[in-house]
Amino acid sequence: MAIKRPLYLVTDRLDLTNDAFLARIKAACQGGVDLVQLREKTLSSRDYYELAQQVKTITDQFKVPLLIDDRLDIALAVQAAGVHLGQKDLPVAVARQLLGPDVIIGATTKTLAQAQTAVSEGADYLGVGAIFPTTTHVETVQTSVETLTAIKQAVPIPVYAIGGLNATNVDAVKPAAVDGVAVVSAIMKTDDPFSATQQLRQRVIDVTKK
């Protein structure tokens, strides 16, 4: 994670066909997303695995690291770059022990205490939010920009702001001086994900500039 990766796409299949879903991810990669997290909560393990293989074919083509939400086994099965763990997923410490030092482990944290625990257990980066209300996550508890700022100041690893962020409102997180921004809808819900990604990435670079 030494390379700066400011724009982080978290997927949502919405009601897209499989082909349309994959096409949006490809367009986002072409448009410049720096990280992709495949996030599935309802698929069977077999379907999650097969979808992850398809997505990884795309992300590999663009040399974009692929992270798998929640499931270490799926991440291992497709040789993903890493996993992203929420508070209801396996503990970061357990994941680190199973995956070793070289696999990326990200953690969703909503409070300073959660952030500090994730760092002490070996997380490589944090996702902090939801900054704004979001329709794509089951978990919609909000985190203030003040908390985001406090977390960013307290931890030595990259911090991504997440939750309802888009090109119009992303300026809101500028005071926190985060390392990047993670989005779902701003890319997945547009009919032109390529242009949306290009525009959003420029805004995110402005916002994260130190």
Place this chain on the structure above:
Amino acid sequence: MAIKRPLYLVTDRLDLTNDAFLARIKAACQGGVDLVQLREKTLSSRDYYELAQQVKTITDQFKVPLLIDDRLDIALAVQAAGVHLGQKDLPVAVARQLLGPDVIIGATTKTLAQAQTAVSEGADYLGVGAIFPTTTHVETVQTSVETLTAIKQAVPIPVYAIGGLNATNVDAVKPAAVDGVAVVSAIMKTDDPFSATQQLRQRVIDVTKK
């Protein structure tokens, strides 16, 4: 799996409290179950992991191997003896590659073709069913005793009959000469799982005697 392990308990929390659920598993271990599979389809990863830790404390006490349904990551996290994979879970071949040769991998197969695939991919045993209708599995497609027999005759690994089997009807699988019987309700749904297990194990030994 060289040691004969004829009675295989697959768990179901039903509407039990956590304590009552664990108490039934403990009573089943005391009564003589030879294998336990923790099977959860709705818990978060964190809850599945924590429950698996609790169950493993019990099964370890009785030296009963614990298998985890579906989730390789949970199995790895609690150092379970192995995993059990259905047709909607990760392929056996992928699991074998990730887990190595020493971890037990079981597979649910409903047809001879599925059974032969599972064997060729490295399964250690097969669960075949449902022999009788069952209320505890989402999957209720039935498999005949004829298919069970054909599978048993075709594969070189232990075969367990599963699906609605209990002390009263388990004789039905005797013609198949299976290696063991797996049950859910016959143990989990009784108020005296210790006695139920003792009685059932004797019946299963009779039925599986060569």
